[in-house]
Amino acid sequence: MRDLNLTSEYENCLICPRKCGVNRINGERGYCGTGPDPVVNIHMLHQGEEPPITGVRGSGAVFFEGCSLKCIFCQNFDISRGPTSKGTSYAPGELSDLYLDLESQGAHNINLVTSGHFIPSIRESLKTAKRNGLKIPVVYNSGGYESVDSLRTLEGLIDIYMPDMKFFSPELSGRLAGAPDYFEVCSKALDEMFRQTGPSVIGDDGIMRKGMIVRHLMLPGKLFDTKKILDYLCGKFGNDIYISLMNQYTPLEYKYKDMHLPDFLKRKLPHGHYAAAADYLSLLDQTNAFVQEGDASGDELLPNFKN
Numbered sequence: 438m439r440d441l442n443l444t445s446e447y448e449n450c451l452i453c454p455r456k457c458g459v460n461r462i463n464g465e466r467g468y469c470g471t472g473p474d475p476v477v478n479i480h481m482l483h484q485g486e487e488p489p490i491t492g493v494r495g496s497g498a499v500f501f502e503g504c505s506l507k508c509i510f511c512q513n514f515d516i517s518r519g520p521t522s523k524g525t526s527y528a529p530g531e532l533s534d535l536y537l538d539l540e541s542q543g544a545h546n547i548n549l550v551t552s553g554h555f556i557p558s559i560r561e562s563l564k565t566a567k568r569n570g571l572k573i574p575v576v577y578n579s580g581g582y583e584s585v586d587s588l589r590t591l592e593g594l595i596d597i598y599m600p601d602m603k604f605f606s607p608e609l610s611g612r613l614a615g616a617p618d619y620f621e622v623c624s625k626a627l628d629e630m631f632r633q634t635g636p637s638v639i640g641d642d643g644i645m646r647k648g649m650i651v652r653h654l655m656l657p658g659k660l661f662d663t664k665k666i667l668d669y670l671c672g673k674f675g676n677d678i679y680i681s682l683m684n685q686y687t688p689l690e691y692k693y694k695d696m697h698l699p700d701f702l703k704r705k706l707p708h709g710h711y712a713a714a715a716d717y718l719s720l721l722d723q724t725n726a727f728v729q730e731g732d733a734s735g736d737e738l739l740p741n742f743k744n
């Protein structure tokens with residue numbers, strides 16, 4: 438039987454900024470394409486996150502299916518379109534057991550990857566896990582398109598927010614993610630996330646305890662958009678947060694027949710654009726930053742999703 442509090446939030450779903458208003462309990466589906474039960478594709482000790490999240494033993498990543506953003510170039514395209522036939526549905530209590538299992542395997546943290554469309558269930562799963570002894574930090578890993586009201590319900594449960602800030606231009610976010618309001622929504626979400634965690638703290642062991650890492654994946658030909666985002670993040674938060682500048686954009690059309698990319702996204706980053714953005718970041722005096730060495734594009738680092 439489903440918890441009544443959870444049921445009401447899914448009955449008229451306003452959980453994310455899409456505000457579809459559908460009844461997910463009765464089988465209706467909104468933009469994210471998912472029902473009320475969180476669907477997990479894989480969970481694993483993930484070695485590919487930023488160093489203070491990965492540590493030596495790995496981050497306890499839980500990859501949820503579906504997404505409320507669905508960028509057309511998604512690097513997790515396999516599982517972001519909606520639930521797959523290979524995903525497993527979990528009740529909040531079962532999710533809590535999964536977190537405790539990852540902790541017992543040595544995970545440095547629990548890393549919830551794209552779980553925003555399941556926030557009511559995530560909240561309950563975390564409360565149960567903490568009651569049952571979960572000690573490691575919880576990382577909320579997100580595309581950045583989140584509702585402030587929903588984020589507020591996670592207060593006290595999340596130690597580290599790790600959102601993307603993907604787009605500055607409304608034209609770009611409208612075209613690539615159907616969300617012309619992306620920057621406006623994301624900037625408010627980041628304010629709320631930072632309000633909850635405060636400035637970042639990394640322990641003597643190099644593992645992050647609390648705070649915020651904002652990721653930005655550079656897109657081919659969009660250096661100007663990247664610079665506007667870096668200006669914003671450095672001006673607003675400076676070294677109270679970490680910025681992770683990513684060069685690993687990979688056109689994945691060869692892999693997914695349903696992926697239809699505009700011409701400018703059918704190539705990797707132009708030579709020199711990543712170095713220019715990294716230089717720009719240092720000119721802004723941002724020392725709390727992660728930059729990638731060499732060409733990190735390609736699908737080798739992507740998890741092997743079930744589909």
Ligand code: SF4
Pocket residue numbers: 450451452453454455456457458459466467468469470471504505553554555
């Ligand atoms: S969580 Fe899904 S159904 Fe609910 S508002 Fe967002 S996209 Fe729509």
